[in-house]
Amino acid sequence: MINKLLTQFKKLRHHLNQHIKKLSNTRYLQRSKTFKFLLSLTVAVIVTTLGITTDWATTGTRTLTHNTIGSDNLRVENNTEIPTLTHKILPINNTIGSEHLWGQNNTEIPTLTHKISPISNTIDSENLLVQNKTETPTLNYKTSWIGNTIGSGNLRVQNNIEAMYVAPDGTVYTNSHWDEAGMEAGIYKDGKVIAALGDTHGWSRGGGKAVTANSKYVYIAMTQGSRGDTKEDYPPEGTTWYSVRRYDLTGKPAPFPNGRGWDKSMLITSTKSEVTGLATVENELYVSDFAANRIRIYDTDTMKELRSFSVANPGAITIDPQKNLWIIQGKNGSKPAKILHYSQSGKQLPQEIADIVEPTAIAVNHQGKLLVAENGPRQQMLIYDIKDQPVQVGSFGSKGGIYAGVAGEVRDLKLYGLTGVGTDASGNIYINSNGFNKSGTDLRKFSSSGKLLWRSLGLIFVDNADADPKTDGVDLFTKQEHYLMDYSKSAGKQWTYKAYTLNPFKYPQDPRLHTSPDGTFVRRIQGKPFLFLTDMYNSFLQIYRFNPATDGKVAIPAGMFVGTNSTDKPFFAGNWPPHQPEQGEWIWRDRNGNGKFEKNEYDRNKDYPHLGGWWVDSKGDIWKALRTEDGIRHYPLQGIDSKGNPIYNYSSMEKQATPKIFNDLRRIEYFPKTDSMYLSGFTVDHPALGDDTGVAGSEIARFDNWSQGNRTPKWRIVIPYDSTGKREVSTAAISVAGNNVFAVTVKTAEVYVYNATTGAQVQQLKPGPEVGSESGWIDIPYGIRAFRRSNGEYLVFVEENWKGKVIMYRLAG
Numbered sequence: 001m002i003n004k005l006l007t008q009f010k011k012l013r014h015h016l017n018q019h020i021k022k023l024s025n026t027r028y029l030q031r032s033k034t035f036k037f038l039l040s041l042t043v044a045v046i047v048t049t050l051g052i053t054t055d056w057a058t059t060g061t062r063t064l065t066h067n068t069i070g071s072d073n074l075r076v077e078n079n080t081e082i083p084t085l086t087h088k089i090l091p092i093n094n095t096i097g098s099e100h101l102w103g104q105n106n107t108e109i110p111t112l113t114h115k116i117s118p119i120s121n122t123i124d125s126e127n128l129l130v131q132n133k134t135e136t137p138t139l140n141y142k143t144s145w146i147g148n149t150i151g152s153g154n155l156r157v158q159n160n161i162e163a164m165y166v167a168p169d170g171t172v173y174t175n176s177h178w179d180e181a182g183m184e185a186g187i188y189k190d191g192k193v194i195a196a197l198g199d200t201h202g203w204s205r206g207g208g209k210a211v212t213a214n215s216k217y218v219y220i221a222m223t224q225g226s227r228g229d230t231k232e233d234y235p236p237e238g239t240t241w242y243s244v245r246r247y248d249l250t251g252k253p254a255p256f257p258n259g260r261g262w263d264k265s266m267l268i269t270s271t272k273s274e275v276t277g278l279a280t281v282e283n284e285l286y287v288s289d290f291a292a293n294r295i296r297i298y299d300t301d302t303m304k305e306l307r308s309f310s311v312a313n314p315g316a317i318t319i320d321p322q323k324n325l326w327i328i329q330g331k332n333g334s335k336p337a338k339i340l341h342y343s344q345s346g347k348q349l350p351q352e353i354a355d356i357v358e359p360t361a362i363a364v365n366h367q368g369k370l371l372v373a374e375n376g377p378r379q380q381m382l383i384y385d386i387k388d389q390p391v392q393v394g395s396f397g398s399k400g401g402i403y404a405g406v407a408g409e410v411r412d413l414k415l416y417g418l419t420g421v422g423t424d425a426s427g428n429i430y431i432n433s434n435g436f437n438k439s440g441t442d443l444r445k446f447s448s449s450g451k452l453l454w455r456s457l458g459l460i461f462v463d464n465a466d467a468d469p470k471t472d473g474v475d476l477f478t479k480q481e482h483y484l485m486d487y488s489k490s491a492g493k494q495w496t497y498k499a500y501t502l503n504p505f506k507y508p509q510d511p512r513l514h515t516s517p518d519g520t521f522v523r524r525i526q527g528k529p530f531l532f533l534t535d536m537y538n539s540f541l542q543i544y545r546f547n548p549a550t551d552g553k554v555a556i557p558a559g560m561f562v563g564t565n566s567t568d569k570p571f572f573a574g575n576w577p578p579h580q581p582e583q584g585e586w587i588w589r590d591r592n593g594n595g596k597f598e599k600n601e602y603d604r605n606k607d608y609p610h611l612g613g614w615w616v617d618s619k620g621d622i623w624k625a626l627r628t629e630d631g632i633r634h635y636p637l638q639g640i641d642s643k644g645n646p647i648y649n650y651s652s653m654e655k656q657a658t659p660k661i662f663n664d665l666r667r668i669e670y671f672p673k674t675d676s677m678y679l680s681g682f683t684v685d686h687p688a689l690g691d692d693t694g695v696a697g698s699e700i701a702r703f704d705n706w707s708q709g710n711r712t713p714k715w716r717i718v719i720p721y722d723s724t725g726k727r728e729v730s731t732a733a734i735s736v737a738g739n740n741v742f743a744v745t746v747k748t749a750e751v752y753v754y755n756a757t758t759g760a761q762v763q764q765l766k767p768g769p770e771v772g773s774e775s776g777w778i779d780i781p782y783g784i785r786a787f788r789r790s791n792g793e794y795l796v797f798v799e800e801n802w803k804g805k806v807i808m809y810r811l812a813g
Contacts, residue, residue, distance in 0.1 A: 141811040143768030144491040146476065146483060146797075147440075147460035148805040151492045152772025155193040157458030158183045159804050161432045161441045162209045163221070163316075164361065164420025165278075172422070172430055172443070175211035175220045180461065180776065180802050185211065185220050187251055188443065191454030195251040199263070203227060204234070208242075210288070210316070212278040214300060217254055218247040219285060221275035224261060232262050235271075242270040244278065244287055246303065256303045267303050269296060277327065279317035281344065286325060288314035295327070295346070309346025316361050320386060321368045324349065328359050339372065339390075353390050356382070365423040369393070373418035373431070377505050379403070381421050381431060396429060396450065403506075408482075408499045408553030412444075412452040416500055428453065436504045437513050439480050440804075457497060458804045462536070462779055465797040465806045466522040467787040468529060469618075473795050477501070478806070479517050479533050482553060487810070491770040494808075499553035501531070501544075507595040510557050511542045514576045518799075519782030525620035526640060531555050536780050537693070538611040539563055539571075541622065545644045557595045558645040560588045561622070561635075566609040587650065593643030605650040607633075610693075612681065613667040613781060620646055625668040625679070632656035632668065659703065659711045664688055666697040667781070669736050670706065677706040678736050680719070680743075689722055694781065695730040697721065700741060702756065715759030719743050719752065732778035735796075738788035738813070744798055749775035751784065751796060751809065765796070765809050776802020788813065 150156035163175040172188040184207030185197035200207045200222060208221025224241040227234045235241050243266040246254045253265035260266045269275055270291050277288030284306065285298040295317075296308045315328035324343050331337040339353040339362065353359075357376025364370055370384040379401020383394035398404040402416035417439060420432035427448035432441065441458035459481050468475040475498075476483040482499035502512055511517070517533035517540075524530075531544040543559035562571045564585040572580060577597035580586065584606035591601050612625035620637035634654040638647040658665050664682040671677075679701050682688040686698035698721035701713040719731045720743075732746040740762065741754040751765035767775045775798070778784070783799035792813020800807045 141763075141765055141809050142491065143770045144494060144808045144810065145771050145800070146465055146495045146806040146808055147457070147463075147478065147481070148803065149455075149457045150193065151770060151805065152774065152803070154181070154183070155186075155196060156181075156183075156803055157193065157441050157443070157456045158186050159440065159458060159461040160419075160434055160438050161186075161443060162207075162419050162434065163211045164422060164430070164432050164443075165212045166363065166422025166424055166430045167213055168366075168425040170424040170426070170428060170430075170445075171213075173211050173213050173218055173220075174420070174432075174443075175207050175209065177206050177208060177223075179207070180804065184222075185218075185251075187218075188456060191445070191456060193456070197247050197251045199253060200245075203262075208274050210275050210278040212280055212285075213249070214280045216249070217300065218249060218251070219244050219278050219280070220247070221278065222266070223274060224266065233260055233264075234262070239271055241266070241268045242272070242274045242291075243268050244275060244285070244298075256301075259303065267298065276315045276330075277317040279319050279325065281319045281323050284344070286317050286319075288317060288327070290314060290330075295325070295342070297344075307346070309342070311340065311342070316359075318362045318364050318370070320364050320370070326362055326364075326370060326386070328362060339370075341386075351386065351388075351390055353384060355392070360418055361420045363422040366425055366427055371396075371421045371423065373421045375418045379415050379418065381415070381418070381429070396446075397431070402500050403503055403552075403554075406552040407503060407506075408501055408551075410497050410499055412446075413450065416442075435480065435500065436502055437516075439500070439502065459497065460801075460805055462516070462518045462799070462801045463806065464518065464520055464780065464782055464785055464799045465808075466520045466785045467795060468522050468524070469787070470524050470527075470529070473787055473789050476797075477522050477531060478520055480512060501553060501555040503551070503554045506551070506554070507557055509577060509596050511540075511560060511577075514572075515540065515542075517542055518780045519614075520785070521616045521782075523616050523618070523620060525637065525646060528640070528644065530558070530620075530646065532614075532616050534614050534782065538613055538781050541614045541616075541624075543646060545646075547644060556590075556593075556644075558590050558643075559648070561614075561624075561648070562586055563611045564607050564609040587648055589641070589645050589647065590643065591641065591645070593645070603649050605653075612665045615668045615670060617670050617672055619672050621670075621672075622648060623668050623670055625665045625681075627664050627666070627681075629658055630655050631658040631665045657711070659701070659713070661685070661699075661701060661713065661716065662697075664697065666695065667734050669734070671736070675705055675707050677703040678734070678741065679703070680731075680734050682721075683716075686718060686721065686723075689725050692722060692727065692730065694779075695721065695732055695746065696734050696743065696781070697731070700734060700743065700754070702741075702759065717741075717754055717759045717761075720745050733781055733783040735782075735784045735786040737786035737794060737796075738792075740786065740788075740794060740811075742784055742786045742796055744778050744784040746778050749778055749798060749800070749807075751798065753811075763811075765811075767800075767807055771800075771803075771805075771807055774803070775800050775807060 145151045148157050158179045160176045161174045165173045175185045182201030183196040184200040186193055187195040204225030204227050206223050210221040212219050222243050222245045226237045245266050248254045253263050255264040260268050269289050272291035276290045279286045283300050285300045287296045289296050293312050294308045295311050297306045313330040313332050315330050318326050327340050329338045329340050337359055341349040341351040359372050360375045361373035370386045372382045374380050374382050381396040384390045385393045397415040398413045402414040416433045417435040419434040422430045429446040432443045443456040445453045463478045465476045465478050467473040474485050480502045483495045484498040485494050487494055504513055517535050519534040521532040529546050533542040541561040544555035545558040565571045568583050570580050570582055579599040581604045587603040588601055608626045608628050610627045612627045615623040622635040624633040635648045636652055640646055661683050662681045663684055666681040669678045681697035683699045699716050699718055701716045704714050720729045722730045730746045731743050734743045739756045741756050743752045753763040754761050767773050778799055780799055785797045787795045794811040796809040798807040
């Protein structure tokens, strides 16, 4: 009876569709409320009738589906299922969109007593390639983000602030060399980003490390490179202009007579090195020309040079109440940095400040006192009375900065990596911390008494997060930051910045200070937490341990793997790390626990130079994929030494053959509990078009009983990859968690979700409205990390460097 009714319904639906198509050509009917009501009512009656009949037909009937794969011929046998319903189907209220005549279901469909996925998958008996024909039921998900105060839009907290000027009314003007979304220079007020200075990005240009403003204009340091087009006033080939660019107070370029560049708003000051300081007094603009060892003075309106005077290594500038200049003189070799005092005419005055280590920014407050950002071990803002000979009369912030008390723990008055200081006319204090090696923006406003009033964070750039398995995803880590999560809160509000895990003073050889890691793995090995980091090119794997008793929240350098340099030279050029082998690959372990690379701490080897991927399994074993026939390397954990470092060596390394279906292996994830191996790469059936080294390949395959030697895949799935040479579609990264496999594409940042048991596609995730439904490209090989919580919920972290955050998807389990 049910089949007969279904056949009648299909015929009726077909006739109805034909009438709809005819009617939809009439504009009046498309807009007619009567028409929409009648059509909606008709559909509702049909569906209701079918629902009642179906309910009668299925009550008490239940047949389970069993998909069996014969062991001899690996044939899928699909039995049929009609699930038992828990209640009768309710009428569905369908509203028909007037423009496209599509239905919107407003009433919930029936709930099944169990989840059944009637997947119509066929498996090619020869190569076990899963052909996905029908998706499993859609998983519910929500989008959130981590690491940036603002989750979407063009006006969000920039990647870094390398220079800052505070106007009397509390407006904060900033500048930096680079911001991925083009906001190298921003304007902040009352904790909000109110504007960005335009045209600082792309076309061979960028920002800089100096900014100032007066009552009419904003002036920023910037660079302009050549573009092979001098007609529009770009530099000739091989030349870079180091310039000052002028804007109005809203952030629009303000051209001037004889201005240079495509819009005549640039003042070229050098072709040798960048502008390092800017300040204004009355109608004069003071510019630090570092390459020429001069201070140049320009008219703020005409931008004509008025005069100049000599200062060695000039940096940031500020103006005191007597309209004289205080200038940071950068250190030069063994000569330490100083702060010098000059008149407007260029006469050096006798006062100077020499009791500092690393001054990075200066300003004068409303009381006429000099504020100095001391970026040495003190990590404080120092306050000097400068009426006569400068005398330090105070400081702001905890002595030792973020390393005071519990090292690394974030507190309101603990500063780190200072790049900007200033005050407004009311005495409020503004300080920016940039971390070390450009860790990210941490802009804070305090009252004159030291109370935190607001804070703007932009902590993430080319980075991803991973969850601590012991705390069920409550603790998240990126390469330098530790976040505490509260999943009961709304999108973008779940994270709290808990700790900064890098200490350059205690561990100056920390690889994070000398490289650019971006992919994070958090593991518990024998109950102890470890952090593993790799980079954009999979060229190394860094290992960090934690010891709260000695180092608080700081991650201590513990070990490092690097690949073979294809040029037969040391892997890293320069003086870091000390004592590295002259050729081949190496493993470093911090045998004495001091965080330094020492001569007797290297294990050496020589292997194939091109890496495809790293993996650290739950036991602490390390896996490496090479792009060759015997491309799998397994480094079993040999224990943890007396200093807390995991032990790996080449003598225990196992070489394993790449399964024959792959001709270019890219990613590897092994799970000891189930003895399951997931591999991705390019295959014989779906080879690479060109040598795009940054992608995950064309297929993912699962292998069970891997340790027993099985190399026959349980399934294979084709993932998005470039088959045209245009690189429009490629998969950047994969991640396996629970019963799902996740893959994210490079340019669209779409997440494909596959069932880990069957290989069938479950869903496709896209950034939701919480993050403006947008994302940048995925630039790193571990641009997706997934974690399943104890309640079954999936957390999926996706790199989003364009707007400086990590996107987090939350999927119901």
